[in-house]
Amino acid sequence: MTAAAVRPPGTPAAAGARVEARGFGWHHPGREAPALRGIDLVVEPGERVLLLGPSGAGKSTFLHALAGVLHDDDGLSRHGELLLDGTDPDRARGRAGLVQQDPESQVVLSRIGDDTAFGLENLAVPREQIWPRVRAALDDVGLALPLDHPTAALSGGQKQRLALAGAVAMSPGLLLLDEPTANLDPAGVRQVRDAVARCLDRSGATLVVVEHRVAVWADVVDRVVVLGRDGGITHDGSPAQVLGEAADELSRAGVWVPGRVPPTRAPARPRGDAEPLLSAAALAVSRTQPSARQLRAGAGRGGGAGR
Structure with a gap:
C-alpha cells in the first residue's frame, strides 16, 4: 500500500473548505481601476472549479485573496466580504495552499525533501x-526521488509537482492553482494535471484553478466560473453548460476552448519607406543548449548563440 493510500499519523483530514464571496473586490494601491469587483460566489466543500476570464479580469487577484497573501494595509483596498470556512482568509492559516505558474520561482531550498x-x-x-x-x-505527486535529490536537477514539470507537493503536504482544505501548467511542455502538463487529480481524490480538498487551456482540466473539474472584464461573474455552471454558452466569448478573450481556434489578426504591412523593424542574414537556429565556449565566441563577435 502506498503512502498516498493512508495518511501518515498526525496528518489532519483535509476536508474540503467552503468559499464565500459577497460583493468582493480588491483595489491595489496606486492603481486607477480595481483589479476585482462585484464577486458574489459560493464554492461548496469538495467542489472543483475552473476559473476563466479575459486577462485583467482579476483571476489571480482572487486566488491571492483566498490564499490570504493580500493585505489591506490602508483600509481602502478590500471591498465586500470574502470568507474561507466562515473566516477571513488572513486568519485561516494553512487552510489554503497556493501553486503559481512559474516553477523556478517556487523552489525554496536545494533538496526536494x-x-x-x-x-x-x-x-x-x-x-x-x-x-x-x-x-x-x-x-x-509522483516524485519517487530520494529526499536529498537536488532541486536544481529537476525538470520544469518536476519542479511544478514539487511545488504541488509542498502545498498538499500541509493538508489544505482549499487548493489554489494559478495557471500551473502555463510554462510546461505537453508531458509536464499531463504530469501536473494527473498529480492534482490524485491529490484531490485522496484528500477531498476543494479546488479553484485558473487556466487558459480548458481541455487540460475539463475532466478534473465539475464547475466553470467566468469573470467579466468589467467585474462580476458572467457565467457559472457545469463545464458543458458554460462552454456551450460562452465558447465564442472565451475564445475571443484568449481562452483555449476545445473545438475553437482563437481569432488572430494578420499584422498590418509596413507602408512607405519606413525602416525595417528586424532583419537577419545567415541566421542559424539550433534547439540544442549552446556550450559556454559558443556563448563566449558569440559575445566576442557582438552576437549570441541561438537556442
Whole structure:
C-alpha cells in the first residue's frame, strides 16, 4: 500500500473548505481601476472549479485573496466580504495552499525533501510528523526521488509537482492553482494535471484553478466560473453548460476552448519607406543548449548563440 493510500499519523483530514464571496473586490494601491469587483460566489466543500476570464479580469487577484497573501494595509483596498470556512482568509492559516505558474520561482531550498517540508516547518508541525507527510506528498505527486535529490536537477514539470507537493503536504482544505501548467511542455502538463487529480481524490480538498487551456482540466473539474472584464461573474455552471454558452466569448478573450481556434489578426504591412523593424542574414537556429565556449565566441563577435 502506498503512502498516498493512508495518511501518515498526525496528518489532519483535509476536508474540503467552503468559499464565500459577497460583493468582493480588491483595489491595489496606486492603481486607477480595481483589479476585482462585484464577486458574489459560493464554492461548496469538495467542489472543483475552473476559473476563466479575459486577462485583467482579476483571476489571480482572487486566488491571492483566498490564499490570504493580500493585505489591506490602508483600509481602502478590500471591498465586500470574502470568507474561507466562515473566516477571513488572513486568519485561516494553512487552510489554503497556493501553486503559481512559474516553477523556478517556487523552489525554496536545494533538496526536494527540505523544500517540501518548508511549509510544514512554518506551520510548527512536530518534527516526527513532518517527514512521513513529506514522503506521502512526494508520492502523491509522483516524485519517487530520494529526499536529498537536488532541486536544481529537476525538470520544469518536476519542479511544478514539487511545488504541488509542498502545498498538499500541509493538508489544505482549499487548493489554489494559478495557471500551473502555463510554462510546461505537453508531458509536464499531463504530469501536473494527473498529480492534482490524485491529490484531490485522496484528500477531498476543494479546488479553484485558473487556466487558459480548458481541455487540460475539463475532466478534473465539475464547475466553470467566468469573470467579466468589467467585474462580476458572467457565467457559472457545469463545464458543458458554460462552454456551450460562452465558447465564442472565451475564445475571443484568449481562452483555449476545445473545438475553437482563437481569432488572430494578420499584422498590418509596413507602408512607405519606413525602416525595417528586424532583419537577419545567415541566421542559424539550433534547439540544442549552446556550450559556454559558443556563448563566449558569440559575445566576442557582438552576437549570441541561438537556442
